[in-house]
Amino acid sequence: MPIQTVNPYTNKVVKTFEELTDDQLERKIAKAHKTYQSWRNTPLEARARLLQKVAELMREKKAELSRLITLEMGKLIAQSEAEIEMCASVYDYYAKNAAEFLKDRPMKVDSGKAFVRLTSTGIVLAVEPWNYPFNQVARLAAPNIVGGNVVVLKHASNVPQCAAMIEKLFKQAGAPDGVFTNLRIAAKRVAKLAEDQRITGMSLTGSEAAGASFAEAAGRNIKKSVLELGGSDAFIVLDDADIDLAVEKAIAGRFNNMGQACTSSKRLIVMEAVANTFLQKFKSKIENLKVGDPMDRAAQIGPLSSEEAAKKVVQQVTESVKQGAKILVGGKRIDRQGAFMEFTILTGIKPGMVAYDEEIFGPVASFYRVKTEQQAIELANATRFGLGGSVFSKDVERAVRVANQIDTGMVFINKNVASQPDLPFGGTKYSGYGRELSALGMEEFMNRKLIYVPQIEP
Numbered sequence: 001m002p003i004q005t006v007n008p009y010t011n012k013v014v015k016t017f018e019e020l021t022d023d024q025l026e027r028k029i030a031k032a033h034k035t036y037q038s039w040r041n042t043p044l045e046a047r048a049r050l051l052q053k054v055a056e057l058m059r060e061k062k063a064e065l066s067r068l069i070t071l072e073m074g075k076l077i078a079q080s081e082a083e084i085e086m087c088a089s090v091y092d093y094y095a096k097n098a099a100e101f102l103k104d105r106p107m108k109v110d111s112g113k114a115f116v117r118l119t120s121t122g123i124v125l126a127v128e129p130w131n132y133p134f135n136q137v138a139r140l141a142a143p144n145i146v147g148g149n150v151v152v153l154k155h156a157s158n159v160p161q162c163a164a165m166i167e168k169l170f171k172q173a174g175a176p177d178g179v180f181t182n183l184r185i186a187a188k189r190v191a192k193l194a195e196d197q198r199i200t201g202m203s204l205t206g207s208e209a210a211g212a213s214f215a216e217a218a219g220r221n222i223k224k225s226v227l228e229l230g231g232s233d234a235f236i237v238l239d240d241a242d243i244d245l246a247v248e249k250a251i252a253g254r255f256n257n258m259g260q261a262c263t264s265s266k267r268l269i270v271m272e273a274v275a276n277t278f279l280q281k282f283k284s285k286i287e288n289l290k291v292g293d294p295m296d297r298a299a300q301i302g303p304l305s306s307e308e309a310a311k312k313v314v315q316q317v318t319e320s321v322k323q324g325a326k327i328l329v330g331g332k333r334i335d336r337q338g339a340f341m342e343f344t345i346l347t348g349i350k351p352g353m354v355a356y357d358e359e360i361f362g363p364v365a366s367f368y369r370v371k372t373e374q375q376a377i378e379l380a381n382a383t384r385f386g387l388g389g390s391v392f393s394k395d396v397e398r399a400v401r402v403a404n405q406i407d408t409g410m411v412f413i414n415k416n417v418a419s420q421p422d423l424p425f426g427g428t429k430y431s432g433y434g435r436e437l438s439a440l441g442m443e444e445f446m447n448r449k450l451i452y453v454p455q456i457e458p
């Protein structure tokens with residue numbers, strides 16, 4: 001994959017970038033390593049101030065940064081702005097809470113004194129995806145940098161300008177060279193980086209296949225890794241749900257970012273008693289939306305991230321239809337230039353069909369009817385993925401009881417899954433392991449060091 005900006009609204013190449021040579025790469029890692037020696041000893045207050053400054057700059061430059069996201073991966077401009085706001089709140093959150101999260105943890109011991117202290121470990125390698133090109137980076141960079149680690153980023157090859165901009169923001173905020181470093185390299189060079197002893201932790205958000213080879217490289221080198229991979233989140237609507245609320249959240253959950261999120265509400269599982277009402281309202285809200293330039297605030301449907309992405313999603317739909325699924329709405333490319341496809345609802349999906357077995361990373365809602373709560377739970381769990389899920393019911397205790405039986409890392413009640421800085425984010429099963437955000441995200445690449453002072457007998 002060339003490292004280049006291709007505008008998915010036009011499918012035109014905007015700019016192509018050279019990869020770093022091996023020498024350049026080595027110089028950047030050496031610099032990051034050298035900087036780590038001083039950064040780890042820089043007072044926490046100064047590290048927190050850096051994050052605050054990054055947050056401020058992001059808000060100041062919101063219009064420019066949002067346009068870059070939209071240019072490179074096609075997100076509707078208002079959603080790009082929301083990403084930048086969210087991202088600034090992640091930097092703020094860790095700036096404000098790091099001192100609390102890093103407090104020594106006293107241990108109960110029979111004699112003497114013992115505590116666990118979180119200490120930094122070195123360079124953390126972040127391999128990040130294009131779908132939230134600023135926010136995915138923030139969730140790894142903020143807790144690690146404030147914790148005293150330094151970060152090197154291998155970003156997706158289709159968002160090189162976003163990647164360069166994040167490095168620039170850190171510099172403008174006053175970060176010493178090497179605290180945050182953008183590595184413009186191809187994915188195939190990551191395995192070699194895993195062998196580098198200066199790199200002490202590795203985090204990847206991406207596909208299951210990329211995660212497996214990344215974890216293998218980390219494992220061979222006895223390195224801690226965190227994986228945030230795909231998902232097939234169930235969006236369960238129980239028979240006592242507020243249907244208008246459920247419809248509103250299902251639209252956001254499935255179609256925000258053109259359905260290109262690991263936590264998109266990919267499977268709508270609705271109890272028979274309310275299924276027709278839900279489906280009719282859901283369908284009516286996605287018909288007759290305005291298709292257009294994602295830079296134009298009036299557009300409601302923009303392009304997918306690339307021509308290949310749009311082709312793949314339409315092909316998954318076509319294959320599912322050949323296998324017996326039905327298209328209720330959409331299902332096709334939109335007849336215009338750019339990586340466009342229609343918002344789609346699929347019904348009649350059965351095990352063995354592509355739509356049942358694979359993650360569909362685009363604007364396709366898979367609709368299922370179930371008769372009972374138990375069937376909803378079983379269907380929700382009938383996937384290799386275990387990232388998130390939602391349960392809708394006016395009876396919160398009932399919803400929590402259902403949530404408790406869903407095998408995922410996160411379940412939201414009466415809300416679509418969406419990250420926020422103070423909630424842990426991550427999955428189980430083939431969706432990966434480890435957590436980002438909240439206090440848990442702060443610990444992944446820190447050393448939980450025991451310090452024990454025995455009682456010296458006089």
Ligand SMILES: O=CCCCC(=O)O
Pocket residue numbers: 131132135260261262263417418419420
């Ligand atoms: O692909 C992962 C998307 C995460 C979306 C979020 O941060 O809510």
